[in-house]
Amino acid sequence: MIGNDIVDLATAKKESNWKRKGFLEKIFTVKEQNLISQSKIPDVMVWNLWSRKEAAYKIFNRETGIRGFFPLLLECSFEDEKTGKVVIQNKSYLTNTTFENNAVYTIAVTHKEHFKKIKNINPNTTILKKNGIPFIIDPVSMVETPISITHHGLLWKGITLLL
Numbered sequence: 001m002i003g004n005d006i007v008d009l010a011t012a013k014k015e016s017n018w019k020r021k022g023f024l025e026k027i028f029t030v031k032e033q034n035l036i037s038q039s040k041i042p043d044v045m046v047w048n049l050w051s052r053k054e055a056a057y058k059i060f061n062r063e064t065g066i067r068g069f070f071p072l073l074l075e076c077s078f079e080d081e082k083t084g085k086v087v088i089q090n091k092s093y094l095t096n097t098t099f100e101n102n103a104v105y106t107i108a109v110t111h112k113e114h115f116k117k118i119k120n121i122n123p124n125t126t127i128l129k130k131n132g133i134p135f136i137i138d139p140v141s142m143v144e145t146p147i148s149i150t151h152h153g154l155l156w157k158g159i160t161l162l163l
Helices: 009-015 023-027 030-038 042-064 112-117
Strands: 002-008 075-078 083-088 091-100 103-109 118-120 128-130 133-137 144-152 155-161
Touching: 002 009, 002 042, 002 155, 009 042, 023 030, 030 042, 030 075, 042 075, 042 083, 042 091, 042 103, 042 144, 091 112, 103 112, 103 155, 112 118
Parallel strands: 002 144
Antiparallel strands: 002 103, 075 083, 083 091, 091 103, 118 155, 128 133, 133 144, 144 155
16 A cells, blocks of 8 residues: 655645744644654644655545545654655554655555555546545456545645555
8 A cells, every 4th residue: 555745845835834823733742743843844744744644544534445634643763864654553554754855745555565666646647536535447457446645735746555
């Protein structure tokens, strides 16, 4: 399974005031708040953590059918600047985050080898949804293929997992 999330940092700076009273406590665990306060660039760390949580949530939602807003139940940890994991209810999702073109972009997977099987989707691809979950239909085999899409500001990314 896969999930992805993108944050347009310019849009986030204009539209989101993460420094307002209570914001960090509502979204991030104490451990994550410490990562933000110790970061050289706290703005980027906030959206780094948020992006990881959102990408992992997409997988969690598909696996469990549970929908809702519960960011404190998802906790991020890091292996290094790019890789880490997000844990929720004893489920663990691996994350890979990149920083480019004034954006934070995270892909989450259930198995490490899936990172090598990610395929980008053309934005012009016809995307269908079933119970709010996006998929595409392969024109040759007519098989439904799960996808993950994300957009923020002017940015859009879609991915699927090659089997």
